Amino acid sequence: MPSSPRNRIGEVYGQLTVIRGSERRTKGGNAYWWCRCSCGREREVPGDKLSHNTKRRKPTVTACERCARERQIEAVCKKNDREERQRRIDAQQKRKELIGVVPDRWLSLPLTDAHARELKQTLFFRGVRCLRGHIAPYRINGGCLACSGQTPSAEAWSEMS
Template sequence: MPSKPRNRLGEVYGQLTVLRASERRSASGNAYWWCRCSCGREREVPSDKLSHNLARSKPVITACLQCSRELQIEAVCAKNDREERERRQAALEARAALKGLVPERWLQLPLTDAHARELGQVLFFRGTRCLRDHLAPYRINGGCQACAGQTPSAL
């Protein structure tokens, strides 16, 4: 006989509140619980996925399927935003070091591919060298302008 599961009724895990015990057991004998998400949907969750310990290596469940998917998408967006901010900061620093060494108008260009798209422009200048060691603006979807023969490399 599997041991009687710990009573989790009414406990809250992220967006989930434990509503009632389920008859279902996992292969290893874990109990399942029916939980209600803050959006109103219900989800059956095995007890070993209900944890307040977010630092542990096993993933925990904190929302219904739909909300979990949205939370995942948000996490990816937040990570992309952070990486883009870091890229722009790096471009600003690289360009500050190139002042006087490259045409001034390059330093007025958008900082990154995403920045150029945001501004409706096609060129950007990160202040970095391409694989062929050119220092030149890039075109979105087109790569290094010096490689493309459009602009001579500055250095």
């Protein structure tokens, strides 16, 4: 018979508050605890997954399944927003260097593929070279327009003018 677990009732771990013990045990003998999330849902959590230690290598449970999933999605969205903001800043800087080198209509295109989707357009211009060395607009679902033969690259354009 395993030893009785320490009483965790009332302790708070992230958004979870321990409300009562459970009869279940893990294979290692740890007790399960019923916890209530700040949103009101209840979740049964093994005692070894409840911890305040942020440096610990084992995963911890700090919210009900739905809140945990929402927080995970939120974190990914924040990271993607930060990266998209930086891509737009980089594209604006590259465009400043290309004024007079590329057609003006290219400079009026959206900055990134995400920006083009927001504006419901299919083309964007970042001002960077493709893998084959062209400086040309891109399609949001494809590659460089110069690679596909739809438009000349900036080098060819400047030779024509």
